[in-house]
Amino acid sequence: MTSYEKLLLENKAWASEKIKDDPQYFDRLSHLQKPEFLWIGCSDSRVPANEITGTQPGEICVHRNIANMVVHTDVNLLSVLDYAVNHLKVQHVIVCGHYGCGGIKAALTNHDYKQVLNMWLRNIKDVYRLHADELNVISDEEKRTNRLVELNVTEK
Numbered sequence: 001m002t003s004y005e006k007l008l009l010e011n012k013a014w015a016s017e018k019i020k021d022d023p024q025y026f027d028r029l030s031h032l033q034k035p036e037f038l039w040i041g042c043s044d045s046r047v048p049a050n051e052i053t054g055t056q057p058g059e060i061c062v063h064r065n066i067a068n069m070v071v072h073t074d075v076n077l078l079s080v081l082d083y084a085v086n087h088l089k090v091q092h093v094i095v096c097g098h099y100g101c102g103g104i105k106a107a108l109t110n111h112d113y114k115q116v117l118n119m120w121l122r123n124i125k126d127v128y129r130l131h132a133d134e135l136n137v138i139s140d141e142e143k144r145t146n147r148l149v150e151l152n153v154t155e156k
């Protein structure tokens, strides 16, 4: 069995379990989307919004990208933000970073990740540039990376 076949089987098993526990689960979910939160988080597979907040489908509207960036020219993000705020009427917008973020680590290097990734990482490098005085005096690489994670969230 391939990994994607296993994934599809796991999805069927999950759906069956949901219906077994609550026969109206999907019917109810299909008619209700009233999340209180918009979550802007990192694409990193280790930080799934629903799982780390203990919430269920329908409770959080989620947008994810590398290093949870809020870029004012990102039409994808702006569309989600507009929809969440003006149509879903979310009450809170959360920008959630995470320590050890690979996107942040990549932006701290001069490695050439090629055109598309380089363009995205440029946004993080701009945050670094704005806070270079503070960051440049942190000699410990992990501490400097994690401080940039924090600044990258607050810079939105």
Ligand SMILES: [Zn+2]
Pocket (backbone or CB within 6 Å): 042, 043, 044, 066, 067, 068, 098, 100, 101, 102, 103, 104
């Ligand atoms: Zn990340």
